[in-house]
Amino acid sequence: MRWIIDAMNVIGARPDGWWKDRHAAMVALVTKLEGWAADGHRVTVVLERRPSPPIHSTLIEIAHAPAAAPNSADDEIVRLLHADSAPDAITVVTSDRVLAERVHATGARVYPASRFRDLLDGSVG
Numbered sequence: 001m002r003w004i005i006d007a008m009n010v011i012g013a014r015p016d017g018w019w020k021d022r023h024a025a026m027v028a029l030v031t032k033l034e035g036w037a038a039d040g041h042r043v044t045v046v047l048e049r050r051p052s053p054p055i056h057s058t059l060i061e062i063a064h065a066p067a068a069a070p071n072s073a074d075d076e077i078v079r080l081l082h083a084d085s086a087p088d089a090i091t092v093v094t095s096d097r098v099l100a101e102r103v104h105a106t107g108a109r110v111y112p113a114s115r116f117r118d119l120l121d122g123s124v125g
Contacts, residue, residue, distance in 0.1 A: 002084075004077055005033065005045040006094035006113065013095065013114040026051055032120045034059045044080065048073040074099045081106040 011018050011025045018025035026047060034057055037043045043060040049068035056062070063080065065072030074096065081087045081103065088107040094100060095113040103110050 002042040002044070002090045003111075004080055004090055004092045004108075005029075005043060005116075006073060006077060006092065006096065006099065007045050007047045008073065009094045009096055009099075009113040010117050010120075013117040023051060023053075027055055029120075030055050030057055030060065030062065033057075036120060046073050046077050046080070071099075074102070078102050078106065081108050 007026060007029055011022075011029055030045060033043050033045055037059045044063055045060060047055075047062065047064040049072070050064045063076060065076040074094075077092060077094075077099065081090060081092070084090060088109075090108040091111050092099070092103045092108055093111045093113055093116045094103070100110045
């Protein structure tokens with residue numbers, strides 16, 4: 001199964017001060033996703049814009065919207081789903097209701113961001 005992660009939705013699932021340093025929050029998410037992907041999960045994380053400085057990974061795919069704008073990451077997630085030959089084998093992590101509706105329309109599944117954050121943080125088995 002492939003997972004597509006709505007990065008800022010997962011980051012924002014917990015009020016842990018992420019807004020003080022958005023870049024550090026993105027790096028921390030990528031690091032946690034790399035640990036999770038090491039267990040065999042195929043992961044693409046979608047950022048709302050190209051990070052500066054860049055964030056790299058050899059274990060997960062890091063994607064971003066072409067230009068920062070309202071819902072730009074959502075549009076990129078839906079574009080990735082439409083570009084995939086088997087969207088029904090993809091789970092999108094988000095708690096954005098409008099994005100969830102768009103995801104379901106492609107045949108993909110949705111997993112709640114706060115529950116996924118708990119999973120990454122070790123709160124869920």
